[in-house]
Amino acid sequence: MSKTCCPNPAGAGVPAPTSLPCPENGARAKRVGLRTVKALVRHLPFRMPSTQYYFCEAPECDIVYFAADPSAPIFRRADLLVRVEPKEPGEDVPVCYCFGIARREIADELARTGRSSAAERIRSEVKAGRCACEVKNPSGRCCLGRIARAVEQLREASSRG
Numbered sequence: 001m002s003k004t005c006c007p008n009p010a011g012a013g014v015p016a017p018t019s020l021p022c023p024e025n026g027a028r029a030k031r032v033g034l035r036t037v038k039a040l041v042r043h044l045p046f047r048m049p050s051t052q053y054y055f056c057e058a059p060e061c062d063i064v065y066f067a068a069d070p071s072a073p074i075f076r077r078a079d080l081l082v083r084v085e086p087k088e089p090g091e092d093v094p095v096c097y098c099f100g101i102a103r104r105e106i107a108d109e110l111a112r113t114g115r116s117s118a119a120e121r122i123r124s125e126v127k128a129g130r131c132a133c134e135v136k137n138p139s140g141r142c143c144l145g146r147i148a149r150a151v152e153q154l155r156e157a158s159s160r161g
């Protein structure tokens with residue numbers, strides 16, 4: 001039996017898990033592309049390792065991006081060029097980053113018309129290939145799920161108040 005002299009370094013060739021617990025609050029964080037991290041972090045540190053990053057969307061947590069690799073820097077809210085929607089309260093925080101639709105715009109339309117056209121408008125842009133979620137949305141993903149949630153929350157808030 002011969003053994004190879006150069007075993008694979010730990011983790012090499014093993015696909016990164018699809019989610020990891022956030023080191024700060026343990027919330028399940030999904031994978032995010034390095035392209036998204038690079039686009040939205042204000043100043044990239046020198047010698048940043050090319051590794052799989054994860055996006056923590058827990059509202060109460062300050063960490064935005066982290067990696068399993070302990071040498072990879074962690075990025076917090078203040079490190080990003082944009083405010084991270086699930087983490088930030090406030091009406092001027094964007095829900096759709098590509099087309100800049102903030103909570104206020106959705107709330108105003110709901111108050112005026114009783115409905116929101118945001119999802120339809122975004123969907124037609126997405127269909128036409130005019131969105132840029134990968135480099136504009138901190139999650140690196142399409143905002144439509146978040147839009148639906150925001151509409152629901154704002155509708156509940158307005159029916160209560």
Ligand SMILES: [Zn+2]
Pocket residue numbers: 022023024025026027056057058061062063064
């Ligand atoms: Zn977190």
